[in-house]
Amino acid sequence: MLRIDDLVVRYGAAVALDGVSLHLDAGEMVALVGPNGAGKSTLLNAVSGLVPAASGSVTCEGRIAQVPEGRQMFPDMTVEDNLVLGGWSIRNRDLSEVLDLLPDLVRLRKAKAGRLSGGQQQMVAIGRALMAKPDLLAIDELSLGLAPLVVAELAEHLRFLNRDRGTAILLVEQEVSLAFDLCPRTCVLEAGRVVAAGPSAELAESEAVRRAYFGDLGVAGELRADTEVPA
């Protein structure tokens, strides 16, 4: 349902994505991992149509919603308003389905989103994305800054969404074990290129991934030094 072919994205002179290809079938869960600055968020933003492609193409059949990096609340608005605005693209103002799925949000409805804890905001961000009834849910950093228990709960919600609604999920995740656990397929991005892709179980065994994520940071460290763009 999602086809990314040879995608190049530039920020000015800096190349953030350098010929990325990735295909997702309907109802598939794919993890996107890689070091800081690899271009993961850029890829999600290109998929969501927020950053333009310099060349290559992104096509998606169906609706996309994103849970963005940093949660991106409307801080001075209520949780209810945040959620309702999530449905703007399809004019969906009915909260009942999302509140059924994320019952923790019910008692927070009237709270200002900016005053919530990180985990609560992440819940709102997910709920807001779900208001658009997406066929593909793109999530940037599910677990960042959250307690393990909260992460487990959110992961459970995602599994349910995927199983019950057939929502495809593209998950950017630094916690690689969580990513492998949740998504049958993984794509590894480094310095704007796909350096490995395949079944998560196989990648977990692979040399490159182990080097980058389970101890020896050699390769990823060098790459990071190369790709850092001066501010």
Add this chain to the structure above:
Amino acid sequence: MKEFLTYLVTGITLGASFALIGSGFVVVHRVTRIVNFAQGSFAIIAAMMAASLLRGRLPHGLAEAAAVLVCGVVGAVVGWVALGRRGTHPLISLIVTLGLSMLVSAAIILLWGQDPVSPPGLRGHVTLLGVDVERQRLLVLLVTLLAFAAVALFFSRTYLGKALTASASNPYAARLVGIDVRRMGLLAFALAGVLGGLAGVLVAPSNALSFSSDLALALSGFAAAVFGGLSSPGRTLVGGLVLGVAGQLTAGYLNGSYQTEVALLLMLLIMIARSRTFVAEEAK
């Protein structure tokens, strides 16, 4: 005492028109972060146009409404130019609106000449707190209160109003959920045009307006809006009323020609007082 009440009542009605202009500043700034200095021009255009239409025998109500609607369109055009390309800095846009207000002044001279106009309004007086008040001035107050209530309800209760608020609150997230932030900006400018136009058709019958009145109007409205931190309609209303009353008191007890200076001085004081809270907020 009688004098004081007179100044108070006329000050409040005058302040209402400042607040109405100020609300235009607030609406645009809330949504786009732009300070729109063409805000006073809308009022002049509306006054000129209403006067012409009334002379052309269009009935009251219809003429004013048409003038106000035209200002809505003018507002959208001003917004289109001022918003520019995506990523244009609000300060650049501010300068653009200043330029546009001069352009409007020139256009007004071309179309209507340099003489002040004062279209007919409501005739007669009513007695309020023992003070004689023109009906027209009461109308200004009434319409202002209604307009503020409508704007407040629009922003807090309607889906579109929430999308407008969201565009200001977090433009990135707004784009993410599919809100066309630029279109929301244009809409805010159009709304500001309507509010400014409303102020024009309401004020002109009591205070004649000419092509050069826009700056004074914009300054008074801006001062009221600064009172509301350029974001709170409620406090802008209060700010406008305070400003109106303060101006009338100075005019009455000291000298009429100091009114603009009073507005500027008050604005300065408010800014100094507020800058502390701004600094405190920035520090967070």
